[in-house]
Amino acid sequence: xxxxAGKFNPETFFSKNWVICIGSLFCCVxxxxxxxxIKTCYSLFGLDTENVGSLILFAGLRFLLAGIxxxxxxxxxxxxxxxxxxxxxxxxxxxxxxxxxAHYIFYYIGLAYVSGVKSSIMGGTAVFFTILAACFxxxxxxxxxxxxxxxxxxxxxxxxxxIGGEFTFTFTLKGEGFxxxxxxxxxxAAAVTRVFAKHEDPAVLYGYQFLLGGVVLVAAGLIxxxxxPVADIGAIFILIFLALISASTFTLxxxxxxxCTVSKVAIYKSLDPVFSALFSALILxxxxxxxxxxxxxxxxxxxxxxxxxxxxxxxxxxxxLLQPPGPSSGAPPGGPGEEPAxxxxxxxxxxxxxxxxQL
Numbered sequence: 001x002x003x004x005a006g007k008f009n010p011e012t013f014f015s016k017n018w019v020i021c022i023g024s025l026f027c028c029v030x031x032x033x034x035x036x037x038i039k040t041c042y043s044l045f046g047l048d049t050e051n052v053g054s055l056i057l058f059a060g061l062r063f064l065l066a067g068i069x070x071x072x073x074x075x076x077x078x079x080x081x082x083x084x085x086x087x088x089x090x091x092x093x094x095x096x097x098x099x100x101x102a103h104y105i106f107y108y109i110g111l112a113y114v115s116g117v118k119s120s121i122m123g124g125t126a127v128f129f130t131i132l133a134a135c136f137x138x139x140x141x142x143x144x145x146x147x148x149x150x151x152x153x154x155x156x157x158x159x160x161x162x163i164g165g166e167f168t169f170t171f172t173l174k175g176e177g178f179x180x181x182x183x184x185x186x187x188x189a190a191a192v193t194r195v196f197a198k199h200e201d202p203a204v205l206y207g208y209q210f211l212l213g214g215v216v217l218v219a220a221g222l223i224x225x226x227x228x229p230v231a232d233i234g235a236i237f238i239l240i241f242l243a244l245i246s247a248s249t250f251t252l253x254x255x256x257x258x259x260c261t262v263s264k265v266a267i268y269k270s271l272d273p274v275f276s277a278l279f280s281a282l283i284l285x286x287x288x289x290x291x292x293x294x295x296x297x298x299x300x301x302x303x304x305x306x307x308x309x310x311x312x313x314x315x316x317x318x319x320x321l322l323q324p325p326g327p328s329s330g331a332p333p334g335g336p337g338e339e340p341a342x343x344x345x346x347x348x349x350x351x352x353x354x355x356x357x358q359l
Contacts, residue, residue: 014259024268027249032275034245035119036283037238039110044235045228049112057221058239059108064214065098065243070207070251085206088200092208095196099189099211099250103182106218110178115280121157121295122179122271124302128154129187130288131309134342137191146312153305159297194257210246218329273302 008170013019041047047054075081084092111119128151135143171177196205277299281287 010255011259014255019264020104020256020260021268023252024265025271026274027253028268028271030245030249031272032279033283034242035111035123035159035276036280037242038108039284041235041238041242042112044238045231047228048231051226053224053226054228055108055112055221055226056105056217056224057105057226057353060214060217060219061220061228062214062239062242063104063210063246064252065240066246067207067209067211067214069243070203070210074203074207082201082204082207084200084204088196088205091192091196092205092212094187095192095205096194096209096216098185099209099228103185103189103218104213105217106178106182106185110175110182113172113175114179115284118176118295119179119276121181121273121277121298121302122176123276124157124269124306125154125180126183126190127309129192129308132170133187133191147309150305150309151353153308157302157305160294160298160301163247173353189203193254197254197258202258203251206251206254207247210250211358267304268349271303273299 015022041058042049042055045058047058049055071082115121131147131151132141135147253265278294
């Protein structure tokens with residue numbers, strides 16, 4: 001029986017195509033502003049980008065605020081203080097390590113050494129790392145030649161963005177290297193979010209993983225000698241806005257992933273590099289970098305690669321029905337009247353079953 005009229009059904013709501021479209025675009029647009037706004041904050045706060053402790057401390061303050069915002073708003077809406085179930089605290093901790101602590105330690109440090117446009121395009125590789133993790137680590141889907149093509153295009157874009165005007169390959173560990181590490185941890189976080197969201201409400205899950213991650217980052221930044229100089233109201237406003245971006249986008253993405261297939265949400269991630277490059281050009285005035293022939297080509301290649309993976313990567317999942325047996329083959333195994341068997345149905349491996357049981 002259906003739900004009563006007037007009663008909100010989150011599964012029905014978040015499964016609607018227009019909700020997926022608007023929600024995903026909302027996330028992509030806001031995520032597109034983060035790289036240039038963070039670099040702007042570095043300047044307004046007068047942060048020494050050579051001081052790793054200060055960068056980590058800044059990241060910790062952002063996510064500590066994000067966690068407080070998510071928990072406070074969720075508690076106010078539900079008229080009770082929310083917190084994870086006792087059996088889910090380990091899920092909060094693991095997601096916090098992947099999504100907030102490791103991901104953003106590498107991201108904030110790496111961002112200080114590359115341009116906003118360059119970081120936005122390299123961030124697009126997280127989609128491909130997510131696919132690799134799903135195929136080879138969690139073994140929840142099949143790795144196809146189409147997905148391989150998409151991965152090649154994606155990494156081709158990363159290589160192209162690193163080619164300067166004199167065709168020299170520039171790559172530094174603290175810059176491009178740390179952004180790649182950040183993308184890997186982001187992929188691991190995405191791979192477990194859909195599973196964890198089935199056991200805990202996404203708002204509670206993300207609120208507390210932000211809070212835990214923020215506390216760890218703040219402590220690590222202070223221990224490493226980080227400091228945040230007194231800044232004007234504009235810098236504080238941007239910091240609060242960055243916290244709002246994290247609080248709203250990641251929580252919304254959690255609900256979308258809980259009730260929708262990953263491919264329906266992931267297809268919009270192809271727009272992340274586009275919005276990031278656009279806002280980097282607008283906010284940081286990096287027009288000369290944005291309109292470099294190499295960067296334009298890299299943007300196109302990364303987006304095409306992501307689109308191919310999400311649009312055609314799972315064609316192998318379409319079942320092919322067996323043809324009715326001929327006169328010489330006898331009756332089907334299930335007897336007359338039963339539906340034909342499905343050929344090439346996806347099979348879970350022993351490894352994937354063990355991982356799912358642990359999660």
